[in-house]
Amino acid sequence: MEILTGNELISGATVYLDPRGQWVEELQEARVFAAEEGEARDAAIAATKATLRIISLETEKVSVVEGLLVPERLRERIRATGPTAPVLDRQHLYEDGHVSI
Amino acid sequence: MYRYDEFDAAFVGGRVAQFSDQVRRRIAGELNEDQFRPLRLMNGLYLQLHAYMLRIAVPYGTMSSRQLRKLAHIAQTYDRGYGHFTTRQNIQFNWPKLKDVPAILEELSSVEMHAIQTSGNCIRNITTDQFAGAAADEIIDPRPVAEILRQWSSLHPEFSYLPRKFKIAMTGAPNDRAAIRFHDIGLQAVANAAGDIGWEVWVGGGLGRTPMIGKMINAYVPHEHLLAYLESILRVYNRYGRRDNKFKARIKILVHEEGLETIKGQVEAEFAEVRGGVLTLPQEELDRINTYFAPPAFQELAATRIDVAREAILDPAYGRWLERNLNSHRQPGYVSLTVSLKPIGGAPGDATAEQMEAVADLAERYSFDELRVTHEQNLVLPHVRVSDLRAVYDALVAAELADGNAGLITDMIACPGLDYCALANARSIPIAQAISQKFASEERQKEIGDLKIKISGCINACGHHHVGHIGILGVEKKGGELYQITLGGDATENASVGKILGPGFEAEKVPDAIERLVDAYVARRESPAETFIAAFRRLGEAPFKEALYGAG
Numbered sequence: 001m002e003i004l005t006g007n008e009l010i011s012g013a014t015v016y017l018d019p020r021g022q023w024v025e026e027l028q029e030a031r032v033f034a035a036e037e038g039e040a041r042d043a044a045i046a047a048t049k050a051t052l053r054i055i056s057l058e059t060e061k062v063s064v065v066e067g068l069l070v071p072e073r074l075r076e077r078i079r080a081t082g083p084t085a086p087v088l089d090r091q092h093l094y095e096d097g098h099v100s101i
Numbered sequence: 102m103y104r105y106d107e108f109d110a111a112f113v114g115g116r117v118a119q120f121s122d123q124v125r126r127r128i129a130g131e132l133n134e135d136q137f138r139p140l141r142l143m144n145g146l147y148l149q150l151h152a153y154m155l156r157i158a159v160p161y162g163t164m165s166s167r168q169l170r171k172l173a174h175i176a177q178t179y180d181r182g183y184g185h186f187t188t189r190q191n192i193q194f195n196w197p198k199l200k201d202v203p204a205i206l207e208e209l210s211s212v213e214m215h216a217i218q219t220s221g222n223c224i225r226n227i228t229t230d231q232f233a234g235a236a237a238d239e240i241i242d243p244r245p246v247a248e249i250l251r252q253w254s255s256l257h258p259e260f261s262y263l264p265r266k267f268k269i270a271m272t273g274a275p276n277d278r279a280a281i282r283f284h285d286i287g288l289q290a291v292a293n294a295a296g297d298i299g300w301e302v303w304v305g306g307g308l309g310r311t312p313m314i315g316k317m318i319n320a321y322v323p324h325e326h327l328l329a330y331l332e333s334i335l336r337v338y339n340r341y342g343r344r345d346n347k348f349k350a351r352i353k354i355l356v357h358e359e360g361l362e363t364i365k366g367q368v369e370a371e372f373a374e375v376r377g378g379v380l381t382l383p384q385e386e387l388d389r390i391n392t393y394f395a396p397p398a399f400q401e402l403a404a405t406r407i408d409v410a411r412e413a414i415l416d417p418a419y420g421r422w423l424e425r426n427l428n429s430h431r432q433p434g435y436v437s438l439t440v441s442l443k444p445i446g447g448a449p450g451d452a453t454a455e456q457m458e459a460v461a462d463l464a465e466r467y468s469f470d471e472l473r474v475t476h477e478q479n480l481v482l483p484h485v486r487v488s489d490l491r492a493v494y495d496a497l498v499a500a501e502l503a504d505g506n507a508g509l510i511t512d513m514i515a516c517p518g519l520d521y522c523a524l525a526n527a528r529s530i531p532i533a534q535a536i537s538q539k540f541a542s543e544e545r546q547k548e549i550g551d552l553k554i555k556i557s558g559c560i561n562a563c564g565h566h567h568v569g570h571i572g573i574l575g576v577e578k579k580g581g582e583l584y585q586i587t588l589g590g591d592a593t594e595n596a597s598v599g600k601i602l603g604p605g606f607e608a609e610k611v612p613d614a615i616e617r618l619v620d621a622y623v624a625r626r627e628s629p630a631e632t633f634i635a636a637f638r639r640l641g642e643a644p645f646k647e648a649l650y651g652a653g
Contacts, residue, residue: 010128010199012152055134056148056523072580075519078528079150083520085531086448088181091152091196 001062003030003069004044005076006054008099013091014079015054015099017044022100023054025093027080028069032062047101054099102165102471103248103393105213112256113210116217120144121203128200145216146202149523155194155202156219157209161229161247161271162190162474166465169472171212173457179205184457186442186450188514188565189268190228190474191219195521217255222263224254224335230272230279231475234394235437235483237429240290241298243273245390246327249382253328260335264342265350267335268307270476271300280476280592282306282315283568285352286334291321299323304334304364305356308562312598313353316361318368324387326372329380333371337364397469397484402434405487419494421543422505427490434487440480440497441504441512445541448530449515450478452502459500467493477514477553479507509546510554510619511537514565518558518575519582525558527575527582532556532611539612540619549619552633555590568592570634571618572599573611584611588618588645589637602646614649621648 004017015023016030033041061072082090127137145156180194234242271288272279281287287303306315413420428437464472473481497503518529555569566572572587583605590599626636
């Protein structure tokens, strides 16, 4: 299973593509692409690139643990929540930071 | 301190205007990210895990109070109220918004600062001894020459697209506090047989995935020919440095693969062409720059002995601070003092806006308006009267900056690691925090004495782990973090690269592993005067390996 993630242009905030085609802050709202949905995933990547508003666009492998999406990589788990030492809130989107495809 | 002339002001102002327009065009969709990325990097703007990061140059680690206050203002206004001082004597802000960066750069230019050449394959900020211009052991203040090198290397058209980034460090003292042997070029002030002062030139040092100690390429280059000589080295590197493989592109690989004698021959041939030409430094220009770095108006004071033992009885914390955080000054009655950014359990190198304001106030009142950033991620007030030490200390206590731990086990270098950095494989800061807490006892720190722990979250070695007496390198293993421990590194004139002794440790086991190493050292040292690194060199790795992994 994969999700799409990137950083929003203005704030640099970590964002995820949701099922409605909006780039949102919350990992748990991310659209999950199954292995057979490669075409849809690639179309979403292309549409996202066309917006010019999401940078460092990547696919990330995830699994579902007790009903929650958990990225396989520690890096992505930290990206989702913010620095751990000291614990700081993640970057948030601003009014001009909402992107959809 | 140096003040911008019309050329400096024009190029910094011009760059602010240019980049502001580039940001506008990027936000308007007139530039895509592929087009914009190299432009933002040329202006020190990276994208990290959570947000953009702006890296601001602090030339040769010297700042005025006004400049530090501006950094505090930027932290407060545009970021999250703190900044992170780095091993390149720079400062990084971790949370700027793209649309605010033009305003930040405009604010910086108003105090003669910028973020140009803090990224990219160009000559980066030139670093120096943090006690430059103050240290009792100094032959010459290296900063006038560092300033000349800054001017020479800024927007140098021939060296803006080198095979890879290029770092120069210099020291005017025989005791190397600037790690010059681990830079692309290291410069050490020396006197020749006639007593004239010039520069010993080291080349091809570096850390990263292939750590190398620099090699001396020239034992004496006079001031007036230094620019021509360095330009010759850069030309040879620019011509022959590898561009086919990023990991083999630094000059250390060129020197290693071709051999010092080959490179030296090529440099000498180039030098013969350019020597005596336009790069010759006129004495009047050297004199002009020197005036900016003239010693401040010190009072004529008698040499003052500080009775640390007495002060330690009266106030143990003050005594510890006096014992650890002072450096001898060339001017009687004065000292340089280290402001530790390593509180127990803190993130090494971080300072809040309020702390920056406090240090700026102290610099203005007690240190001729001058302060320094150290490559070990602390700050320095370079010129403080001995009679003012108590007042400065009390103010530092109020600002929570009075840890008397300079050079002790809790005075660690740590890169931002996986908490921030897009390149990292493992976290660094939590490891530093856990070790700091493990050794929080002042008595224990004092018992251990001088010990440098340096922590990197990936092989790029921004945390200088290769030259830690104890180095810690975070790596990724099976989706988790693992930490390799190296021993025996040294960034000073006794340069050495640490060696890995065995398998790595999980994060929660690192502090105990460090404690076993420390216990082995304390048990085997000849006396408390024998430092960890000295004991390691005498004893070899065997007892430490046994401490880490058992006798098996």
